[in-house]
Amino acid sequence: MHAMTQRLAPLALALSVVLVAGLASPDAMAQKKKKSSKPKAPPAPTACTDFYSVATADWAKAHPQPATGSVSAMGELAERSLQQQRDLLDAAMQGPQGNVQKLLGDFWASGLDEAAVERDGANPVAPLLARIDGIRKAKDIPPAIAALHQVGIPVAFNFGADIDLRDLSRHIGYFGQGGLGLPDPAFYTRGDADTKAVMSRYEDYVKKILTLSGTPATRLDADAKAVIDLETRIAQASKPIVSLREFQSNYAPVAVKDIGKTYKRLQLAEFLKAQGVTDDTVSIANTQLFTQLDAMAGSLPPAQWQAYLRFHVGNAMAPYLAKAWRDAEFEFRGRVLRSQATPPERWRQVLDAITTAAGPMLGHEYAARYVPAGTKSRAEQIATDVRSALGRAVDRSPWMGASAKAEAKAKLDKLKIEIGTPRRDLDYSVQPMGRGSFGGNMLIASTWRHREEMKRIGRGNADRRWDVLPQQPTLAYDIAQNRLIVTAAMLQGPVLDMSADSASQYGSFGALVGIELGHAVDNKGRLVDSKDTVRDWWTPAENDAWNALGQKVTTQYGQFEDPALTGIKINASQTLNANVADLSGVELAWDAWRNANASADATAQKAFFQGWANLWAQQSSAQDATARAATGVHAPGKWRVNGPLMNLPAFGEAYACKAGSAMVSKDPIRIWP
Template structure:
């Protein structure tokens, strides 16, 4: 048996042992101690919930050398693999006509030997038509014909909302017709821009040769193409100005358009597109006056070179290898900074989604969204909308009139899940396995025709501006509807294997953040009758801005988790931070209203569901770019920020008042 030492004896013993240690040993100990600074304490739920909640995910997804890995990015990747699985099945054993058409389309793209044999055959009829241009009056019909097959030249024309009547679409004539992504490439004079433009001219020359232009004439024709595009660019608006839809809405009556732009023959252009509406928008008449003049003043041969290039440029990704390589060397390497082309299946899938996306979308929803999943999503979304109605009622910053308008909007708000409620015909015919480029033109022609059918009264709610197979959850302000695509109805957004608390914390919170836009600083611009007007008072505007400023102050104190010494830009991320907080508040209220008796154990999965959405692992370069440009906070603060402001989080996790996860000045969007 060991004899216990009395406390005094133990103390003396420790002093004696210390005394026996040599000065060198003591110095060495100090050295070791200095060399090993004390490690920071391990994160806890109450100090850094994000790190605890995403620990397993972070282990499975270590920091990449380049780019970022995110939970939501993984969802997008999964949806691509699901689409591949769908199309493989349609190719090997189609069930029904639509799958047969899609399977043939898919097979034609994957058969690279057939694509190689096909060469430039798909574009031969288009090039032959361009060769037939002899006079100035032949130019406009050729422009219209290319628009019909989905190759917009000289300008863009598409369907969009009539800002005077949100129930309909009108046709928008807008700037376009350039081979470079921004008009400023043609007008800036710095050395870097000139170098890129030289590379572009070389690219134009190579495409022209592939399109049949004699090699000894291609260099001169490439200069003609760039010259024509430069003239278009000089009359184009800066890209940033195009973001303001109101300033780009300029309705004019179609009965006068043919007289105003005689050489462009815009009245005949509309007939060729199947458009019979009485109004279109032309926001930049100076550009169209310039185009009208160019159609009469430039030699037809210059227009021929321009049109030949744009046919080749648009179709190059879908033709034989020489075309694809030429396109990738400039657009892939120079403009997009890509080292290697995408895998063949990815390129083909992207092409099919571009040309026949709604067709894929309907099959995707049928295959991957069970009826029970859609029903659960509708149930949660409806409950969250109910929570928002209650939140509006008790809002301290909304006045009585605004509350009435907000509740009227929410009463009328539509919830569309999986696929659009209304849609235009989505079956592209005919297609086969013989020619991928030919199939692309057939599908592109169909797509353009169906888009033109959106123009007119009562058509504005047809089709979404996103495809069902693309993960998206968004509020459509013009149609006062919540859109949830089929691809969004899976983990980590709506995990049907998880409990309802997790589902509300993830899917419900995303619904809440988007529905808030129906009545916040964005939704205030459209009333319950779908009229564009501001229904907030100055006092409500001031109250919202005050909330925003508090959010700016709070988030500006947070250090970027990937960049030492860099703080989050509270100003840059203000609006998304407010929306995140609003979403969590509403989802929590919606869940608790149906689970009032749930204890802390049952509550905790709600917060885990929110954290599951924003797991992120970034390279230094990606983190730097995100900090400089993104309107979203880093994943850590998208999780911790809203939860710090939610009293329920601290209560469920028994966090003390001085814990890092408890805000000293909590912000509430919907108290």
Template sequence: MALVVALLAGTGASDALAAKKKKAAAKPKAPPAATVCSDFYSVADAAWLTAHPAPATGATSAMGELVEKSVQQQRDLLDNAMRMPQGNVQKLLGDFWASGLDEAAVERDGANPVAPLLSRIDGIKRAKDIPPAIAALHQVGIPVAFNFGADIDLRDLNRHIGYLSQGGLGLVDPAFYTRTDADTRAVMTRYDAYVQKILLLSGTPQARLAADAKLVIDLETRIAQASKPLVSLRDYGANYAPQASKDLGKTYKRLQLAEFLKAQGINDDTVSIANPQLFAQLDAMAATLPPAQWQAYLRFHVGDAMAPYLSKAWRDAEFDFRGRVLRGQSTPPERWRQVLDAMNTAAGPMVGKEYAARYMPAATKQSAEKIAGEVRDALGRAVDRSPWMGASAKTEAKAKLAKLSIEIGTPHRDLDYTVQPMGRGSFGGNMLIASTWRHREEMKRIGRGNADRRWDVLPQQPTLAYDIAQNRLIVTAAMLQDPVFDANDPSPSQYGAFGALVGMELGHAVDNKGRLIDASGKIRDWWTPAENDAWNALGQRVVAQYGAFDEPAIKGMKVNGTQTRDANLGDLSGLELAWDAWRNANSAADAATQKSFFEGWASLWAQSESLQAATARAATTVHAPGQWRVNGPLMNLPAFGEAYACKAGSAMVSKDPVRIWP
């Protein structure tokens, strides 16, 4: 019996061992290959994804590549303008570019570009000398003590007024000057050292550095104590406080604000001052603080503003604090990128004018205008058949669309490019020339009938956006390139990419954002509570749908449907409108032709991210990951499933499709 038991036990052990080996030898089943009906993104963008495997750090995307392409195009444009300029503006830009790339000349130039500004500051003797010095620095694009700029008059959207607002600090957040935690104190210690470096470079004697730096930070602290928290500045309405310009001279006599406006070339009857307590404080400080303290403050701010454009000692000081400490950068960008960024800051519209002339063919602009117009018409039809808009809202929406303008490539209203000649010997000097020009042109925005004077983006920056205040669509020249608008691709692809982006933005004219401004440009809510409820109900369905999607690069995490709600609604709306626009003009197109439309949409959102980048995106951005920007809207669009013959129950066919414009 014992022998039988042993034999049986041995046989069982042998069988278990064999089963274990067999299981170990079996390979895990690979997930089924993606198909157009299970994961359209992975199929349509397969070539791009293969060429762009997930990086160890950071992220890349098809739209990010468009940005980099536009940067390289600007570089090529300026290289050509430097060698063989065509026209006056290119001559200006070519000289400007050459002066920045010639680092030996920048070194020889030293602090010469700021010498006249520092000399003006040295001339301050009495309290009444301080306000003119402040005004003069604003004129050359160096705002000190406060900020002043043109923006929409909320009572009349057809005009810009001047906004006098808080500023004048070396650190963006006023809270830095009042918080007492260890991290803030550490930053302030580094800031004090930076102030001393800039003062030294600007000519302050070594023996006075520590004392003058304290004067600078003391003056900034006084400004910060009277400033509003940054979060409060997000409320646009709360920071709109119009008053008569003629009263400034009496209210802020010592700060000489009436004279300040004249120095900026402003004779408008209205300005906005949202924080009168701050300007009362500045008015008092202009009279009570010693001129020597103002001199130290102004010297530092001139040096701080101009440091990136001067010799290496200046640039290194600026980067060590602002680059390493505040921006978390380890190394500065390549020299040509620094120069390009500087030129876009000071002379961006000049670069944009030449960029559009070189990189936007007339035929491309015409085709884009045609598609955009057809998508606008599709939105009009969508409003007519909308089940959630009432009669009054439909009337208002159609009136807005009738007045909506489309500006493609460059602003309709051009600028005055008359400017002092720029030589090749002084990059810092050219920065001041260009900044003075740009400030002059910005000030021209102030006044009635000037609200559409120019865009808030540059033609060389890939942008497609709806300007809610001016009821216009803005498409920059840089945007009209692959993958958004490939002139070599067939028409359906252009509608699926460019047309869908247009639809996404035009939808804002009549959605929960556009509802706040009516067809006449008045700020009022023209939706009823019922329409608001219907929109929120659509939103909640999208929240639930996207909240069930897996984050592609983060195991175990779902997409934040609430955080991405509005962008997801926009994606779906845009795709619906573009499809309607294309089908309206191509009703006889077969399924094979239709597929190009959906491939155009997919080409926009190809994306490859590291785990770190994906985690940061998921926590902060309002957009879903690329896979779901492609698949989410398509699974809600019946035409997609029909074109690819996807069966009910397929992943790309929603069981409960959401439609914004059914």
């Protein structure tokens, strides 16, 4: 009280001086009114008015709003994982522990030695170009295509392993469209000025790569036009990019015994043998394209195919060869297509190359180095608890009927949890790399990765690996395999901080697990049942109830203003699925933690909410926020934090928030009441 009196006394004296002066000067009162008309500064946020701002205040001080782009807690995690990979590769280069590290260390060293890369020139691709030079007749073309696929350079079309929609326990080979030097077939068919400008730049790029690959100047113009002509024919028979997202329409199983007859000139049966594929079924959805390719294999001059294949070898390998190749590739792909001003640092380029060609190798070593057994077991325990919480949520769900509840529980009983790395490892036997040729090592590694990819095709191999790498921060539900995937890189702060207390771990890692596990039984998971059959096991009533929940979420989130854009509300329809998942994830994680900590007091409870907030701290420039608002499927960090918490009664109770507070919803939405 004494201190308060001391602070008030000078203020009272100052006011008396103003009043006396006002008696002596008629203008003083007007001046006072003018000053008092200034808007008051908004009150400092509290946990009950804006929990996000309070919980992330220290992070925000350390990360001012950037002039361009954005910074975020999860973005920092991604950067940390890259530095960890760099440290691992440095150690493997200096003192490898085991054969895999020896391979990686040599690969890394060969890429960092730019003088050696320069001396190596185009030597790595010389055998491939010589093979192409040996094409004399139409029948020589398909074997050359197959040989390039084997070393990880897909030409003419794409071929890869994916789930068999009729039998989710296996993968089959998918023949798909590809074979273009530009990312979208529409580049070759549109006639607008911008597209023509890109095509002109592309033709210049084709000439540079052909020159570097040994094409004489006298043939350069003709060969470049031959390449673009062949690609244009492929593009004209290709589907629009957007249609490739419709997985059902891109699934068309056919018997392998029939494709050799249907596509005789393209020799697809022999192609499969060359890739080591012995399965009895493949998918070819775009028969128009493959009919066109089959005709082209027999009708276009071999010399045109040679020009096309030479260019694509150079185009694929340019980032890993001498500086002239890298500069040509960056000038077109970096500046024109990716809008990059400068190339990435050399170590990042080499790490990208290793990720592309030997990513699973690096992931194997990354998990061994950075994920202690205790961290993995803790993650498994939390994930198991959240799965149990989802089971309880299904039991009490008011919008699920008895049949749907039974199906959901059956799925959860079978749901697998895979932490750190895939359960089934790969065969790491690879030709020794050495440190003399980065481009050569790239081909060795990509040949190995293609071989391992082809092994996924066939019965019983569907769960052989993940579609993400252990060193890439990812936490996801794999709907086809009914499994939760948590990569090694996710098992660190702010996701799973082993130095934090239990409540914080459930609020961060547990909530992310809840977000993903919810997809096993929500409007996505409804499309695959507990027997791994693709079918909709919801009734129309459950569909209507889910849509009604979604409408409530859209209405509520549609009132939230974007914190980085003045007067702009978030697009709640665009972010709906993620908003619902956030609500679900927080609910499930809270139930999982409270189930084992029923007597925890408010102080302990607050750590849970802080853990959730730690995930979504972010600062965005106006430009980045504008782009995110237009296309992003997630709400800004502020609303990823505040939205779920204002709907969770436990939050308001823990912070003693009064009814009517911004962080206490008047009409709370619960996905799992």
